[in-house]
Every structure is written in structure tokens, then in C-alpha cells.
Amino acid sequence: MTTPLTPNELWKTVSDDLQTTLSPGTFTMWIKSSHITEMKDVGDDRRIITLSTNSPYHYQMLEERLYAQVKDALDRITGKKNELQFTMSVKKETTNISSTESFTPNQPLGEVFVQPKQTTTIQQSQSQKQATPQQFRRQVQQNNQSPTLFQQYSQPIQQFQEQIFHNALHKAGLREDYTFETFAVSTSNEMAHAGAMAVSQNPGKAYNPLFLYGGVGVGKTHLMQAIGNNILRKNPDSSIFYTTGEQFTNEIVAAIQQKKTIQLKQRFRSYQILLVDDIQFIAGKNTVQEEFFHTFNAIMPAGGQIILTSDRPPHEINLLEDRLKSRFEAGLIIDIQQPSFELRTAIILIKSKKLGLEMPMDLAQRIASQVESTRKLEGIIVRLHSEVVLFKKPLTPDLVATMLEKTEQTEFPKNSIKSGDVIKTVANHFHLSTAALKGPSRMKNLVEARHIAMYILHVELGIALEEVGGTFNGRDHSSVLHASNKIRDLIPSNEPMRTKVNAIKTSLAFSTSVPAEIIP
Numbered sequence: 001m002t003t004p005l006t007p008n009e010l011w012k013t014v015s016d017d018l019q020t021t022l023s024p025g026t027f028t029m030w031i032k033s034s035h036i037t038e039m040k041d042v043g044d045d046r047r048i049i050t051l052s053t054n055s056p057y058h059y060q061m062l063e064e065r066l067y068a069q070v071k072d073a074l075d076r077i078t079g080k081k082n083e084l085q086f087t088m089s090v091k092k093e094t095t096n097i098s099s100t101e102s103f104t105p106n107q108p109l110g111e112v113f114v115q116p117k118q119t120t121t122i123q124q125s126q127s128q129k130q131a132t133p134q135q136f137r138r139q140v141q142q143n144n145q146s147p148t149l150f151q152q153y154s155q156p157i158q159q160f161q162e163q164i165f166h167n168a169l170h171k172a173g174l175r176e177d178y179t180f181e182t183f184a185v186s187t188s189n190e191m192a193h194a195g196a197m198a199v200s201q202n203p204g205k206a207y208n209p210l211f212l213y214g215g216v217g218v219g220k221t222h223l224m225q226a227i228g229n230n231i232l233r234k235n236p237d238s239s240i241f242y243t244t245g246e247q248f249t250n251e252i253v254a255a256i257q258q259k260k261t262i263q264l265k266q267r268f269r270s271y272q273i274l275l276v277d278d279i280q281f282i283a284g285k286n287t288v289q290e291e292f293f294h295t296f297n298a299i300m301p302a303g304g305q306i307i308l309t310s311d312r313p314p315h316e317i318n319l320l321e322d323r324l325k326s327r328f329e330a331g332l333i334i335d336i337q338q339p340s341f342e343l344r345t346a347i348i349l350i351k352s353k354k355l356g357l358e359m360p361m362d363l364a365q366r367i368a369s370q371v372e373s374t375r376k377l378e379g380i381i382v383r384l385h386s387e388v389v390l391f392k393k394p395l396t397p398d399l400v401a402t403m404l405e406k407t408e409q410t411e412f413p414k415n416s417i418k419s420g421d422v423i424k425t426v427a428n429h430f431h432l433s434t435a436a437l438k439g440p441s442r443m444k445n446l447v448e449a450r451h452i453a454m455y456i457l458h459v460e461l462g463i464a465l466e467e468v469g470g471t472f473n474g475r476d477h478s479s480v481l482h483a484s485n486k487i488r489d490l491i492p493s494n495e496p497m498r499t500k501v502n503a504i505k506t507s508l509a510f511s512t513s514v515p516a517e518i519i520p
Helices: 006-020 025-031 054-065 067-078 109-114 131-140 149-172 191-202 222-233 244-258 262-269 287-299 322-328 341-355 361-370 374-390 399-410 419-429 433-437 443-462 467-469 478-491 493-509
Strands: 035-041 048-051 083-086 088-094 098-101 209-215 238-242 275-276 306-311 332-336
Touching: 006 025, 006 035, 006 067, 048 067, 054 067, 054 083, 054 262, 067 083, 088 361, 149 222, 149 238, 191 222, 191 332, 209 222, 222 238, 222 275, 222 306, 238 244, 244 262, 244 287, 262 287, 275 287, 287 306, 287 322, 287 341, 306 322, 341 361, 341 374, 361 374, 361 399, 361 478, 374 399, 399 443, 419 433, 419 443, 419 467, 419 493, 433 443, 443 467, 443 493, 478 493
Parallel strands: 048 083, 209 306, 209 332, 238 275, 275 306
Antiparallel strands: 035 048, 088 098
């Protein structure tokens, strides 16, 4: 006959089992510091296990987050149906008294200090209708008697929770300020915002994969990271990783060079939630696409969540394998439009407030009327904040005007942009070939793209009409002049046209090179 395990022996066996399934941090913090104080059989196959914790926070974490894992391990090891109870004893030392105090969730906590010799226990069973930790906390907050044990612990607990959360953000590669609270919503992005919120509340089940696409500075990265931020806020132990298409590619190349591809594959395929920014970067890179295909197939069937962003929808990403396109299109695809004037104004006010910069409405609207990229907006706000805080300058219309002028000069380096860069960037923006852009076709989308390219070359870069005409297969200078004037006249009053031109200029400012070479 097998000798029954003692409480210590049973907990050691359970701990060894849990150590293989929980993260090292979770195991050390919550399991290693607990122990079994009592085992009570209540039938042939049922048993009540009492676990002792050493703080209110440990009590809460075990009861709310780890109950199922601990119970499952106990059930498997003991062969019984176990119910868990939790106890907590807190030592309180005073000048005259040294005693061990404890309390029940329904007990007025002031009584603990009136009767220091009393010894009771917190006992919380899933099958008993006692106060939950949430109800317990409400009772504590409503208690107006002397300071309570929970109140003594509350501030350190909150600080500890925040530290765990920040560590999880850093490990996942996420920014702290990219949250849903700091994301301004309007008609141009409300569907993307709703989809992102749904995914953050139910990852792996709602809209999987989630594919967000749009131009530069429309908030794709912000929304993507807000999802990860929200998930980690609820559960810091979630396995999340954020990367870009370029970083993913570089890691694959480095792993091949260092002969560490197996370790890299195991790492990427172990994540529960994978966020990849600018996924279009892997297009044409056969080895990288192969690895991402297998990573995708490993995460999705296991119930994981994949979130992707791109500057265009999957079917328009040239050189992207069909098998990847089909998988991306199996989820929810959302187009995020360029922010409207009202949304840009809201973004300026939100970001200014976060920095502690008091931005008047008229100045916010002035900036919004001249800058359309949210990245540019954020840069301007940061520079204004520096001028006001570091150099003690007042926030005036003149300061804003100076900053806008400097921003335009800095972000559109006219002297370093070549004609070929403009042709390639315009062609990519409209998803055309450079040959078609320069060719004779009079299709509407081709004509618009050609006119914008001519405008940028002649008006923005100051290239002579004859030279621009030569770039477009010898077109007459009058055609170039007509195209340039047409676009210049449309920009002030036509927001869609202004958005397109600014998006192309932003792309030119950020990068004037062609995509990276294809990796074999």
C-alpha cells in the first residue's frame, strides 16, 4: 500500500510539476513562496487543500490567476478532486506585543488591532459563498476605523504591479506611451480601433490574423502596440513579441550566418502573440518568407494571435508568396486612412497634454492645417516642448511658425533627392511600374500619378521644365507646366490630393533608396 504524501512532500511534487509549465518569474514569485498547511479528505475522491501565502497580494494572485494551474497539478498527482483554500498570516510587531495576526474577508479589520492575541485565518474556498478578493477590498475601503493591513500593503503592491508590467513591456519590445488611451479616434480609423480593441480583449479568437494597412504616420504601429500593451496590463505573463519586417529579416540572416537557425525558430514559434510591423519588407526574400510561413503555422493552430501592418493590402504586395497572401487575407484586413484635420487637431492636443504642454486650440489647428503625418506632428510637439521647457520661450504663433518652417526644411531635403527617387516613390505609392508612369497611357490613375510626379520634380525640387519632360519620355515642357500648375492649384482646397502629395514627400524624406536586395 502506497504511503500517503505529507503536506510538504505533496507541495514539493506539485511545485516540481508547475516549474515546468510556468515562467521562472511566476514560479519563483507565487509558487515557491507558498506551502500546504492542511489536507482534509471530505469523501473517497474529494479533498480540501489549504495553501498558506505571506501577503495579501500573494493571496490575490493565487486565487485569481493560478487557481486552475495549481488545482490541475494537485488533481493529477493525488488522483483526487481537490478544492483549494488559502490562508494568510501576517506578523505584527509593536513595542509591547509580538503576535501573529490574521483576518477573514468579512471581518472588520479594525478589530484585528483591538484584539492582538486573536488568531484566525483567511479561508477562501471556490465552493463556499464567502467574500471574493474584490468584495474584500471594497469592504476594506469602506472601513473607517484604524489603518488596516490591506491599506499598509496597498501602495507597495501597486508599485510592484507597475514594475512587473513595465518589465513585461520592455521584454516584449513595446512602447509605454502607445496605448488606446492616447490614440485619437475619428471616422478615418474607428474601424481599426474597434478591431484592435476586440483583439486585445480576446487574443487568438477575435479577428486572427489582424492586418492593418495605410500610409506613413496614420497610427498603424500605435494601434498594434496598444493591443500588446492592453494584453500585458491584464496579464504580464503573456508571451508577446513585437518586431518589424526588417528586424525579422536581419535576425534570420544573422542566425544563418551564426548557425543558430534552430534556436531562432524555437523562439519565434513559442510566442503566444506576435506583432510584425511593415510585413511588406519580407516580400521577395525567399528564405525569410519560408520561415515566417512556418512561424505563422506554428502560432495560429496553438491558439496564438498574429497582428501585422503594411503600407498596402496583402494582394498588392509584390513578390509576396501566394500562400502568405492567402493566410493574411483569412483574417480581418482594415485600411487606415490619412487623419482628417479634426483628428490631427485632436492628436496634437492629446500628445501636448501628455507632455504637460498647454497647447491653445488655435495653435493646434494651425499646426494641423499644415502637417498631415502623425509622425511629423509628434516631432513638432516634442520640439515645441523643448523650446518652452528648456529655453523658457513662450508658446506663441511666431514660435509655431518658426518650428513649422524648420520642420519643412528638415523633413524634405531637396538637395539630396534625385529624379529617379521621385519616379520610384510615386510609382510605389500608386502601385505602378516606373515604365507605366513614364509611358503614354491616359488612364485616370496614371495621369494623376504622372502629374504629381511632375509637380514634385518641377515645383518642389526646382528642376527645369525641359528636364522634367525629358524624364517622361520627351514630353513637351508645356505639358509639364500644365500638370504642375494643376496639382499646385488643387493642394490648398483638395484634402485627398494634399494627403497624397504629403505622403509621397514624407516617403522621400524618410528613404530615397529602393527596397533591400532579395535574399536567396
